Amino acid sequence: MSASIFDIAQGDLAAVEQRLRMPRREFLQFCTTVAATLGLPAGAEAAVAKAVESAKRPSVIWLHFQECTGCSESLLRAEHPTLEKLIFDVISLDYHETLMAAAGHQAEKARKDAMAQHKGKYILVVEGAIPTKQNGIYCKIGGHTAVDLVKECAADAAAVIAIGSCASWGGMPSTDPNPTGASSVAEVLGKPVATIPGCPPNPYNFLATAVHFLTFGKLPATDKLGRPLFAYGRLIHENCERRAHFDAGRFAMAFGDEGHRKGYCLYKLGCKGPETYANCPTLGFGDAGEGNWPVGCGHPCIGCTEKGVGFAKPIHSMAKMLNVAPPLQYPRIAEEIGKGSNFASAAALAAIAGAAAGGAVMLAKNLGLSHQAAELEKAKEAKTKAEA
């Protein structure tokens, strides 16, 4: 791990430059980006480079069930230079219904061949939910039900990755009343799998997970829902660019109101950021720079990565706060600095001081008079005593 990308000799990457048709500098940039996205320690970029460089590309079988192909689309539309190239050159995509040229029996054969050839070594990616009601007749490919297909392909796979919310936890197809019994991959297989939920998920979260497998031979650490911690370890609310507005109590109350136009917090419009785990605020979508995500565009988060939130809770109902509850009162943005004296208070103070001084003078005068009288009396007494 101590070796860094700077230790890689110039000639070492000639082959990968040739294969990917991408300059060496760009290739190393990509490896470093992936390592950083994964939160790997320094030096890991060299390991990533080494793994990607090697010609032993893992075979990938990509299944589509109840879905919109949005996950594949988002992967293809990533505008980072040569990303699509890497996706299909870093890995050997042997079966993908949308992208493969083959059709019919030819396509089925490609899947069977890949499974036989890379038995126990290929990666199975599932996109879309799996209908289970009535023996899964709602989704069939080549005469096989989705349930049978996923079970067959998962049996000899080295790793199973569920991409998108549908494959991860049922997603939109599983919305009540769920007529098809749409289920997640984990539910059908009866064992936990790595999940990359999102509708669609950020392509880099999938890519980083796949490269992690490529580099270290295992999937990254996940939470108990199978989501990689590097991407789903924190609430959207925690890193949201609008968080300061939340803390200061500045909320958009309606679409297009002043607060909304000023970019205030969308919590009161139903933003589910406070109960949704994802790295959306820190990893922009579509390589178009930061701020390019739902909340950044002015729409509240719908909680697509979170089972029971996305497609389940009404979009504009308020989120449950998982860590901090919003306070009942907020400090003002600009504190009052005081107005100094006004006529009433100054006059009252003067009146009080005057009354006190007047009273004191009167009292002192009386005390002085009685003292004088007492002294006189004493003198008179002394006089009479002396006379007597």
Next chain:
Amino acid sequence: MSAQHHAKPAPVGGPLFNGVTLIAGILIAIMAVILLVRFFYGLGSVTAMNDGYPWGIWIVVDVMIGSAFACGGFSVAMLVYIFNKGEYHPLVRPALLASLFGYTLAGIGVVFDLGRWWNVWNMYWPWSVNLNSVMFEVAICITLYIVVMWIEFSPVVMEKYGLYELKKKIGKYMFFIIALGTLLPMMHQSSLGTMWVVLGTQVHPLWQTPMVPLLFLLTAVIMGYAVVLFESCVASSAYRRSIEMNLLTPMAKVMLGIVAAYIVVRLADLLVRGAFGLAFEMTLESVMFWFEMACFVAPFFVIGTEAQRRNPARLFIGGILLMLGGSLLRLNGFLIGYETGGGYQYFPSLPELMVTVGMFATEVLGYIVITRRFPVLPREA
């Protein structure tokens, strides 16, 4: 207790309803209405306080100055019991009564000023306390002292209701309570000054000094005696009684001795810290400083000689001057010479003033009711 024979204290008697109590009652009612608003709608609804001046006259006048005025009981008790000057004993009860009111109201006044007053119980909740806090020291000390003073004063109530047995029992332990009653105010009156040390450069150099706990302690004792002079003169005028000149005249001498010590410490501190030059610049602070110092120096010209001290009018003026001096010291450090920057300014609002006035009216009303109905002042011959 001293072996000397004194006139026994007795209720003054007379009507409770008169012009003075009526005015005091009206002022208290106004205060009650303002406080009702304050407790429901917050400090901002009635006070002129802000982030730069998180305390106003409720703390500085009602609590800081009010509790210093209330040091009469402790100052006289120290004279009688610590320095064994038994002849001053007749002054103890009236002084104690004034202290009792001053402190109890100061304690209540703190609650008025607490932004989240409903959390005040945390101060006494052992798991919530912060032992390193000056504020905590002040709070716990003042609370204890209020309790101690009520116990010290309890024989008066017991005499009134004929509970002589109980009074005898408590009397056995009274020496301890009295000792505690002189220790506690020394602790927190000096700690009130420590707050300036904590506030650092926000307080003008003429007042911000590590010596400030000593300055506060000395002035608290001085103000205690000054209040006794003031209170004796006012009570004798109001109730048409003879003044205890035989006690006040020598006590004023003791007081002047402490004033002299205070002036020496005050000026020496300014010179040693090199801050004295600031007193000669033309600023509001320097003017207030000289005003404050004048109040401490002038009494030497008013009651400097024995003959002058025999004149109750002069004792009264001397007492007022020293009360004013001690008050200005606190007012100058906590509000006038207190600067938090950022253009913040403070001048008490009318409702704020009326609450402070109401607090003093409460004190006056309580004093009248208790001296007229309970055995506090010495029986007239």
